[in-house]
Amino acid sequence: MELLDNLGLGFSVALSFQNLFYCFAGALLGTLIGVLPGLGPIATIAMLLPITFGLPPVSALIMLAGIYYGAQYGGSTTAILINLPGESSSVVTAIDGHQMAKQGKAGTALATAALGSFFAGTVATFLLALFAPPLAELALKFGPPEYFALMVLGLVASVTLASGSVVKALAMIVLGLLLGLSGQDIYTGVPRLTFNVDELADGFDFVALAMGMFGLSEIIRNLEDEHNRTLVAAKVKGLMLSKEDFKAIIGPVVRGTVLGSFLGILPGGGAMLSSFAAYSVEKKISKTPRRFGKGAIEGVAGPESANNAGAQTSFIPMLTLGIPSNPVMALMIGALIIQGITPGPNVVTDKPDLFWGVIASMWVGNFMLVLLNLPLIGLWVRLLTVPYHVMYPAIIAFCCIGVYSVNNNTFDVYTMALFGILGYALVKLDCEPAPLLLGFVIGPMLEEYLRRAMLISRGDPMVFVTRPISAILLLLAAIALVVVLLPSVQKGREEAFKE
Amino acid sequence: MFAKATRAACAVFRGIAAVPVVVVGIALASAGAHAQTFPSRPITVIVPFAAGGPTDTVARLVAESMTKTLGQQVIVENVGGAGGTRGAGQVAKATPDGYTLLLHHIGQATAPSLYRKLPYKVTDFETAGLITPVPMTLIAKPGFEPKTIADVITYVKANKEKVTYGNAGVGSASHLCGMLFMAATGTPLTTVPYQGTGPAMNDLVGGQIDLMCDQTTNTTGQIKGGKVKAYAVTTKDKVPSLPDLPTLQASGLKDFEVTIWHGLYAPKGTPADVVAKLNQALGVALDDPKVASRFADLGTEPEAKNRRSPEFHKQFLTDEVAKWKPVIEAAGVYAD
Amino acid sequence: MGFVRNPKDVISGLLFIAIALLFAWQSRELTIGSAMRMGPGYFPLVLSVVMGLLGLIVLINGLRYPGEAPSGFAWRALVILVGATLFFGFAMRPLGFLPTLAITVFASTLASTLFRPLTALAITAVMVVFCWGVFILGLGLPLPLLGPWLGGY
Numbered sequence: 006m007e008l009l010d011n012l013g014l015g016f017s018v019a020l021s022f023q024n025l026f027y028c029f030a031g032a033l034l035g036t037l038i039g040v041l042p043g044l045g046p047i048a049t050i051a052m053l054l055p056i057t058f059g060l061p062p063v064s065a066l067i068m069l070a071g072i073y074y075g076a077q078y079g080g081s082t083t084a085i086l087i088n089l090p091g092e093s094s095s096v097v098t099a100i101d102g103h104q105m106a107k108q109g110k111a112g113t114a115l116a117t118a119a120l121g122s123f124f125a126g127t128v129a130t131f132l133l134a135l136f137a138p139p140l141a142e143l144a145l146k147f148g149p150p151e152y153f154a155l156m157v158l159g160l161v162a163s164v165t166l167a168s169g170s171v172v173k174a175l176a177m178i179v180l181g182l183l184l185g186l187s188g189q190d191i192y193t194g195v196p197r198l199t200f201n202v203d204e205l206a207d208g209f210d211f212v213a214l215a216m217g218m219f220g221l222s223e224i225i226r227n228l229e230d231e232h233n234r235t236l237v238a239a240k241v242k243g244l245m246l247s248k249e250d251f252k253a254i255i256g257p258v259v260r261g262t263v264l265g266s267f268l269g270i271l272p273g274g275g276a277m278l279s280s281f282a283a284y285s286v287e288k289k290i291s292k293t294p295r296r297f298g299k300g301a302i303e304g305v306a307g308p309e310s311a312n313n314a315g316a317q318t319s320f321i322p323m324l325t326l327g328i329p330s331n332p333v334m335a336l337m338i339g340a341l342i343i344q345g346i347t348p349g350p351n352v353v354t355d356k357p358d359l360f361w362g363v364i365a366s367m368w369v370g371n372f373m374l375v376l377l378n379l380p381l382i383g384l385w386v387r388l389l390t391v392p393y394h395v396m397y398p399a400i401i402a403f404c405c406i407g408v409y410s411v412n413n414n415t416f417d418v419y420t421m422a423l424f425g426i427l428g429y430a431l432v433k434l435d436c437e438p439a440p441l442l443l444g445f446v447i448g449p450m451l452e453e454y455l456r457r458a459m460l461i462s463r464g465d466p467m468v469f470v471t472r473p474i475s476a477i478l479l480l481l482a483a484i485a486l487v488v489v490l491l492p493s494v495q496k497g498r499e500e501a502f503k504e
Numbered sequence: 505m506f507a508k509a510t511r512a513a514c515a516v517f518r519g520i521a522a523v524p525v526v527v528v529g530i531a532l533a534s535a536g537a538h539a540q541t542f543p544s545r546p547i548t549v550i551v552p553f554a555a556g557g558p559t560d561t562v563a564r565l566v567a568e569s570m571t572k573t574l575g576q577q578v579i580v581e582n583v584g585g586a587g588g589t590r591g592a593g594q595v596a597k598a599t600p601d602g603y604t605l606l607l608h609h610i611g612q613a614t615a616p617s618l619y620r621k622l623p624y625k626v627t628d629f630e631t632a633g634l635i636t637p638v639p640m641t642l643i644a645k646p647g648f649e650p651k652t653i654a655d656v657i658t659y660v661k662a663n664k665e666k667v668t669y670g671n672a673g674v675g676s677a678s679h680l681c682g683m684l685f686m687a688a689t690g691t692p693l694t695t696v697p698y699q700g701t702g703p704a705m706n707d708l709v710g711g712q713i714d715l716m717c718d719q720t721t722n723t724t725g726q727i728k729g730g731k732v733k734a735y736a737v738t739t740k741d742k743v744p745s746l747p748d749l750p751t752l753q754a755s756g757l758k759d760f761e762v763t764i765w766h767g768l769y770a771p772k773g774t775p776a777d778v779v780a781k782l783n784q785a786l787g788v789a790l791d792d793p794k795v796a797s798r799f800a801d802l803g804t805e806p807e808a809k810n811r812r813s814p815e816f817h818k819q820f821l822t823d824e825v826a827k828w829k830p831v832i833e834a835a836g837v838y839a840d
Numbered sequence: 841m842g843f844v845r846n847p848k849d850v851i852s853g854l855l856f857i858a859i860a861l862l863f864a865w866q867s868r869e870l871t872i873g874s875a876m877r878m879g880p881g882y883f884p885l886v887l888s889v890v891m892g893l894l895g896l897i898v899l900i901n902g903l904r905y906p907g908e909a910p911s912g913f914a915w916r917a918l919v920i921l922v923g924a925t926l927f928f929g930f931a932m933r934p935l936g937f938l939p940t941l942a943i944t945v946f947a948s949t950l951a952s953t954l955f956r957p958l959t960a961l962a963i964t965a966v967m968v969v970f971c972w973g974v975f976i977l978g979l980g981l982p983l984p985l986l987g988p989w990l991g992g993y
Binding site for chain 1: 554557558560561564565568580581582583584585586590618623668673674675694696697698699700702705706707709710711712713721724725726728729730731797798801802
């Protein structure tokens with residue numbers, strides 16, 4: 006019953022008055038800042054990092070974790086309400102979530118996100134408590150070949166994000182991959198695809214790209230026909246979930262949680278893949294895949310659960326091995342180092358109060374997030390009743406400030422303008438932006454892992470099939486490709502016959 | 505309906521709208537206050553790397569203490585990108601009044617050799633003092649055969665390109681240490697670059713790559729937790745927090761010494777008395793027992809007293825630029 | 841336009857091919873390497889070719905199957921909003937945070953056909969106060985309130 010003792014210790018730390026306060030403060034601040042368009046979890050944590058320096062280490066980490074979930078949830082809120090994903094995981098939420106909002110079901114979408122996240126968070130916390138060390142060992146089995154195979158699978162799956170033409174979706178993914186390669190080649194240090202612009206030495210910035218492709222172009226599109234635009238607010242329906250809604254989301258939430266919990270452990274992009282892996286799965290197993298992209302509640306429930314579960318389990322490599330699995334965890338490690346704690350395998354034994362306190366606080370944090378956000382939903386939905394011509398200048402301003410403040414770089418603001426134009430043109434041509442963004446995130450990793458695998462195997466391509474995990478993943482990718490392409494091949498034939 | 509709501513809103517906000525006018529007034533007033541003794545307003549220290557990294561940590565510890573000494577807020581601002589050259593370039597172009605400073609590590613000395621199109625020169629800065637030399641450690645995957653550092657050297661010589669060496673990207677600390685190690689042992693290893701220390705450490709602990717050399721800041725946790733094999737430190741003397749590790753110098757690699765040293769810089773043309781005042785405040789920070797104990801947690805210590813003057817820093821910087829030029833040129837890697 | 845059956849697809853196809861050519865041209869000086877030892881140019885080149893082929897398929901589809909032409913462009917919004925964003929980037933350093941923000945917000949309001957001067961001024965004022973409170977007071981972002989052109993630093 007060591008586990009119970011440990012959890013007991015954890016909860017005694019997490020439920021102390023002081024830590025409850027910091028947990029709540031973190032979740033609240035995170036939500037409030039994360040909900041501003043353009044400010045995702047990384048930007049939010051980086052901004053708020055200094056205020057935790059004065060706190061004791063446990064409280065600091067608890068507060069940062071709170072900020073992290075809060076910001077992530079806040080990001081989903083903006084994705085649903087105004088179609089502005091501030092980070093890669095909420096790109097997927099925006100697809101169906103915003104459609105729901107347009108149909109007057111913003112409250113339902115937000116409640117689904119909150120409850121799905123809470124369920125996923127609870128499960129992931131217990132997974133963490135029970136299996137953190139063995140899960141971390143499992144993650145270490147993932148070498149470059151396995152990651153490459155995983156990225157290929159992710160790439161194939163991202164085709165399902167589009168509801169229109171498959172060929173166009175593929176072209177958008179490839180465009181994203183190419184844009185993602187811009188910047189310094191990490192193997193040789195050579196700058197490439199930089200168009201001789203010095204500021205592109207590190208490539209395009211994700212936030213700038215997303216704000217342009219989604220934010221700016223969406224606003225321009227909304228201004229096309231203002232007089233005939235039916236107000237979203239006019240048809241806001243109930244805020245809570247109906248019995249049918251509950252039935253519809255149980256499956257997606259559970260599947261999303263499982264996917265997210267597993268993928269979250271994997272450093273370098275695992276957590277990012279989880280939300281759209283969940284989306285692909287839901288769309289594939291749905292009896293009515295055509296509803297996806299047009300406001301399917303499953304398309305919100307699955308990815309939101311997955312991304313929260315992934316956020317939780319991404320703490321595993323950080324807490325057990327001292328290895329950051331994503332930029333957010335790197336910031337957390339920085340916070341620990343500033344507190345005088347060296348993150349590493351010894352934290353569990355040397356600082357059990359910290360380790361278990363943080364784990365227990367994850368559950369507490371998730372609980373607070375629900376408490377905080379269910380009442381706030383009413384407020385967010387009411388925001389939609391603000392006339393659009395009053396609201397969009399504010400969104401533009403927040404996007405500019407958010408994009409600028411990520412790197413204090415004016416070039417990123419120009420990038421946003423450029424992608425606003427490109428995004429608008431592509432939307433007018435029925436090319437959907439979501440696959441492009443995922444290609445953009447995956448592109449550099451795909452190449453990096455492929456080249457690294459070849460380097461380590463000394464140029465032997467057999468490494469991808471002789472290693473079991475990578476072989477299985479590649480097989481899955483091949484199957485997925487067939488499944489994805491099959492309907493479009495058939496459809497093409499049908500259309501050909503029609504003529 | 506909208507018009508009515510708007511009119512109501514206007515009435516409410518007409519009062520609030522006065523606020524920016526007041527702000528503008530205050531900002532204008534403070535702009536004319538340059539003549540006062542330094543510092544009369546907050547100082548910005550630019551760290552050319554992301555928040556939360558080792559250099560950022562050093563900067564924040566020092567800034568906290570300097571804030572107390574100077575009586576003005578010393579703010580750390582992270583301007584990451586292009587291996588630290590973006591932030592450095594920004595400071596090089598800043599007004600030389602002591603209110604915009606740069607806190608950079610060894611990269612300040614290696615950038616001129618790594619970047620052929622560097623938009624600034626090392627001489628565009630006034631040196632304001634060295635801060636801390638962070639030691640590096642040579643570590644290997646768990647289960648790596650050699651037992652001692654001497655064995656490692658024989659092993660890499662015998663197996664040459666079969667041994668893989670991981671680094672955190674062009675120009676990173678681990679990249680520099682690796683280049684020097686390969687030059688010293690005369691063995692070109694297969695270099696596997698990563699985006700940062702995190703993923704590289706992950707593959708080392710997972711046994712995907714063989715060797716790595718990185719700052720104690722990044723490796724102490726894994727060494728003490730027994731997740732990696734540690735062989736040696738790269739400093740001249742042993743490192744107090746890792747007493748079991750011999751130095752590379754004592755293990756047959758003559759003159760092998762790398763530390764990730766950190767320094768404070770002001771733009772060229774900053775008045776000498778301002779630089780002196782900053783150097784003095786930096787010295788107070790380095791004598792602060794709290795800073796020293798935090799440095800010890802990171803596996804490092806404040807710069808020795810006789811190495812703290814701006815003059816020493818200037819000479820040291822020149823020497824380091826000269827030391828790394830041939831090593832980088834021999835390796836034939838460039839970052840642009 | 842007789843043989844262009846689906847203008848949207850034809851334009852997208854041409855756009856994709858153009859972008860593919862642009863990227864292929866950009867990667868012309870990079871080392872290609874081999875499949876075993878890839879140089880920095882390998883991936884960009886392969887992807888450019890794939891992109892070009894996909895563009896070609898989209899183009900051919902557009903010539904074969906009928907579809908609509910894109911219409912209803914919001915030119916006014918496009919020009920004004922892109923301009924406002926570019927202005928923000930351009931003016932942030934020389935003018936400083938508050939004036940830049942105010943002008944950007946006010947200019948953005950002009951993009952709407954429902955523009956009313958008083959509403960626009962009210963939105964501008966609210967945004968300036970709100971952003972000043974949140975980003976400067978609350979989050980302490982290191983943004984200069986007034987830039988050097990206006991006597992700030």
